[in-house]
Amino acid sequence: MERVKTGISGLDEMLGGGFLPETANLVEGAPGTGKTTLGMQFIYNGIVQHNEPGLIITFEEFPKQYYHDAANFGWDLVDLEKKGLLKVIMTSPEVSRQGVQSVGGLISEYIHSMGARRIVVDSITHFARLTQDPIQLRSLEFDFINALKREQLTCLFTRESPVLMGEATEDSGIGFIVDSYLVMRYVEIESAIKKALFVLKMRGSNHAKDIRQYNITATGIEVQSRFEGQEGILSGNPRRMADSFVEAFVKR
Amino acid sequence: MASNGDDFTARLMDDMDPVLLDFVKTRVNSFIKWDLVRFFHENPNTADSVENIAHYAGRNASAVAPELEDLVNSGIMEKRMQGDTPIYSLTQNEDMRKLIDEFITACEDRHFRVKAVYHIIRGMR
Numbered sequence: 001m002e003r004v005k006t007g008i009s010g011l012d013e014m015l016g017g018g019f020l021p022e023t024a025n026l027v028e029g030a031p032g033t034g035k036t037t038l039g040m041q042f043i044y045n046g047i048v049q050h051n052e053p054g055l056i057i058t059f060e061e062f063p064k065q066y067y068h069d070a071a072n073f074g075w076d077l078v079d080l081e082k083k084g085l086l087k088v089i090m091t092s093p094e095v096s097r098q099g100v101q102s103v104g105g106l107i108s109e110y111i112h113s114m115g116a117r118r119i120v121v122d123s124i125t126h127f128a129r130l131t132q133d134p135i136q137l138r139s140l141e142f143d144f145i146n147a148l149k150r151e152q153l154t155c156l157f158t159r160e161s162p163v164l165m166g167e168a169t170e171d172s173g174i175g176f177i178v179d180s181y182l183v184m185r186y187v188e189i190e191s192a193i194k195k196a197l198f199v200l201k202m203r204g205s206n207h208a209k210d211i212r213q214y215n216i217t218a219t220g221i222e223v224q225s226r227f228e229g230q231e232g233i234l235s236g237n238p239r240r241m242a243d244s245f246v247e248a249f250v251k252r
Numbered sequence: 253m254a255s256n257g258d259d260f261t262a263r264l265m266d267d268m269d270p271v272l273l274d275f276v277k278t279r280v281n282s283f284i285k286w287d288l289v290r291f292f293h294e295n296p297n298t299a300d301s302v303e304n305i306a307h308y309a310g311r312n313a314s315a316v317a318p319e320l321e322d323l324v325n326s327g328i329m330e331k332r333m334q335g336d337t338p339i340y341s342l343t344q345n346e347d348m349r350k351l352i353d354e355f356i357t358a359c360e361d362r363h364f365r366v367k368a369v370y371h372i373i374r375g376m377r
Contacts, residue, residue, distance in 0.1 A: 062308070063295040081296070090298040090308070098334045099299070106299050106332065106339060 001205075004052075004118070004154040007045025008038065010223025014199055014208035019180060022152050023203070024145045026124070026174060028159040029184030033195060034216050035158040037073070038184075039120035040066065041220045042156050044075045047085045052117035055110060055153075056088045057096055059126035063088040073220050084114060093127045097140065100147045111151050119148060123158040124174060138173045145177055179203040184214075189227075197223060265370045268358070275355055276368045279326040281375045284311060284319045286368075289328060292342040293356045296349075299341040328352065 003018030012018045019025050029035045043054035056066065066088050070077045080086035087110055091099070099107035110116065124141060131137050148155045159174065161183075175181050181200040186193050197214045199207040210226040266273060280286050291309055292298060298308070306316040320340050323329040327348050331338050343349065358364045 063297060087297045088295075090295050091300050092304045095300050095304070095334065095337070095339060098337075099339075102334065105334065106341070110297075 005045070005050065006038075006042045007049050008041055008221050008223065010212065010214070011038075011197075011221070014197075014212065014223065015180070015202065016205045016207050019154055019156075020203075020205060021154055022149055023179035024149060024155045024157065024177070025180040025182070026157050026159055026178040027182045027184065028161050030161045030163060030186060033161075033184035033186065034214075034221055035160075035184060036061070036066075036122055037069070037216055038221050039122055039156050039158055040070050040075065040077075041073075043086065043118055043120055044070065044077070044080075046118045047080055053085045053114045054118035054120070055107075055114070055116050056086070056120045056122065057107070058088065058090050058122050059093060059096075061122065063090050073218070075220075087114065093130055096121075097127075097130075097144050097147075100151070101143060108151065111153065116151075116153060118156070119153045120156045121148075121158070123160050125158075125160040134173070138177070141174050142177050175200070180205075180207075187227075196227065261370075265367045268364060268367055269354075271351070272355055272358055272364075273371070275351060276371050277375065279323070279328060280355065280368075281372055282319060282322075283372060284309075284315060285323060286372070287311070288316070288319060288323060289352060290356060290359075292329070293352055296342050299339055301337050301339060305340060 002021055003012070003016070004021050004023075005012050005018035006015070027035050027038055039056065043056055046052040046054050056063075058066065067077050077086060077088060081088065089096075089107070089110065091107075096107055099105035100111075102108075111119075127141055127144070128137060130140055145155065145157075157174075157178065180202040183198055183200050185196045185198075187196045188194075195214050195216075196211050198211040199209075212223050212226050214221055214223045280289055287309055288305070291305075295308075298305070300308070302317045302320060303313045305320065306313040309316060320329060320331075324331045324340070327345065328343055329340050330343050331340055333339070342352075359368065
């Protein structure tokens, strides 16, 4: 099946070749794990490697910051905007929701005028501003996601995780709505903070089941090898497998 | 003498590109408008309600609303209704965007900024 490649070293292989077309994909992580970088890289690579125009919708960070941060990776977003291949749109959840769900809405107009194929929404967490009712929130997110899919976009939503390490708590059920769910985590290994990435789910496709280390390099995110000889990665405090073996069997 | 001094100051302060002088006198004739123009120049695809734009600009919605309307009337901003909510965004007009670029570039020069501030303050009297 055709795949929408992220162009991120190591990630497409984890995803069985890339995201499935016209799907909603969630990337969850704590502050600084690289969610926004991953999103920008997905859009940038889509434009320069696959000629697929893209949109970035931001609810909090100013576009100016995106241009600046992207330039540090060698991605000239301003130039792509001038060429009509990209728009970094600052707006609010309520406006973006109406802008894509109503006929002739602003976001829909941008999508059609540019021929956009990819979109990043950074971050879907801000939809919580619209309601405190979790059932209504799930419904709002579901409608928004479906409206973007109707526009034949491959969507990437970032989501803020409130915990730096260890298990995160599900709070809106969006994990059930999306087609794939990637998690970015900090882990402590031998007194150093490292970053881990895994694919929690990918509807309709096989995907890597292991937890992999990644780095944010001068050219963007690079996914590396799996964590060897460690267990309990998701707890944030993994142990060497030999240690846990000793603890479980030898000390008794 | 004072009158001659005022004339001299006025001539000195008018010493800028006439197109930009007109832009400052008739379009960006308040500090809030100046802030808004700079914000939308830096974030050109922002599209939002008065309340949210005021929030981004760190100002009160009641102060920003009339200024946004003035910017719409002068062709710098566009307004569209989304349901019952007016949504403001930067104009798509290429000539106007070029003029805004020129204004922001000119503002990098301290002397230009001093002159622009002078005209805004005079306009507010």
